Amino acid sequence: MTIDVILGLQWGDEGKGKIVDHLAKKYDIVARFQGGPNAGHTLKFDGQKFVLHIIPSGIFRKGIINLIGNGVVIDPVILEKELAGLREANVDYESRLLVSKKAHLILPTHRLLDAASEAAKGKEKIGSTLKGIGPTYMDKTGRNGLRIGDIYTDDFREKYEQLRHKHQQLLSIYPKIDFDLEALEKRWFECIETLKKLSAVDGEYYINEALNSGKKILAEGAQGSMLDIDFGTYPFVTSSNTITAGVCTGLGVAPQRIGEVIGITKAYCTRVGSGAFPTELHDEAGAELARVGQEFGATTGRPRRCGWIDIPALKYTIMINGVTQLVITKIDVMNDLAQIKAATAYDINGEVQNTLPFDFNNDKIKPVYTSYEGWKTSINDVTDFDEFPSKTKDFIQALENQLNVPITMISNGPERTKLVLRDAKKVVN
Secondary structure, rough: OOOEEEEEEOOOOOOOHHHOOOOOOOOOOOOOOOOOOOOOOOEEEEOOEEOOOOOOOOOOOOEEEEEEEEOOOOOOOHHHHHHHHHHHHOOOOOEEEEEEEOOEEHHHHHHHHHHHHHHHHHHHHHOOOOOOOOHHHHHHHEEEEEEEHHHHOOOOHHHHHHHHHHHHHHHHOOHHHHHHHHHHHHHHHHHHHHHHHOOOHHHHHHHHHHOOOOOOEEEEOOHHHHHHOOOOOOOOOOOOOOOOOHHHHHOOHHHHHHEEEEEEOOEEEOOOOOOOOOEEEOEEEEEEHHHOOEOOOHHHHHHHEEEEEHHHHHHHHHHOOOOEEEEEEEEHOOOOOOOOEEEEEEEOOOOEEEEOOOOOOOOEEEEEEEEEEEEOOOOOOOOOHHHHHHHHHHHHHHHHHHOOOOEEEEEEEEEEEOOOEEOOOOOOO
């Protein structure tokens, strides 16, 4: 068996949670492979809204095992809050939620370092979510981190104190910020006890044994491909590999075990925080996308910057991920627009090109647009592709022709049921 992958192709917020929730019923296991509480996967069903930050989005499907992989970084306090939400919703997770022993822990001092470092940057801020993600991954690569497996050892408290001391020394180089470390530590250790109640597994053995026994597995990514630490719009990126390659290191599977790669993109484009955004809109169309799309970060609550869809960027992320099928989300947000645009190339210093430049943030990129006529009607109740207005179908077909990957699903509303399958034969079985 192979492991299928679902991930975002833009700067995150593409609607991965809903698509994972939809597909999960076809799988035995859903596994998160990277990121942490800087991610926010929103699901809406039965009149309720749920936002998951660490727990895989398959948790609401009965009988599905959900694994938090070794590539994820975990804040026990935020995890406990998510678990409390599941208990309140009467979701039976105890026997279905596993965590890899090699996943790293976010300490209170990681969050303090994150806040102090970002504050010290002034106008050069990268737009961190201030969840301690970057400092945690720094300790991971610096071979200083604490992992889930450490919480079961007799000297865990000693290891914690050593790492906290190191962080406090680092903090001395930054201006002091207001932070009640004692109170945060008290709550952190309380939540460590909750974390101990979950089943900790050797994730790499668990996943490979499951594949060998014929189990169907879906790997769930966080953030988006344009935020990848190696291939994103550096330095305005996250601290992990958000692309397909991250599945191998984040779960412990070999490259040849990757199967379908399902890439998700909005019908337009959004970005939270700093960094270049060539197609960003500062006009009425941008305001309309933000208003109708309710474009506020699920993790930070910050307003998202909105713009037209970026074809060169999508071609790039499709290439580096090996995408085999596409999902278009939030196409309904454009219902009332008279004209829709897509950036089909870049004009950089008078030269038109279809590839991303090395310095995406500093090169003067002017998008070259193709315009499409809007459909000016609601498509929210469409359940079959043939029911879409002709102009909607023309736009979708134009995207598919340019991206050269089949578009198999179109999301036309936030609810679980608002999903049109374009060609059921191409959707994962």
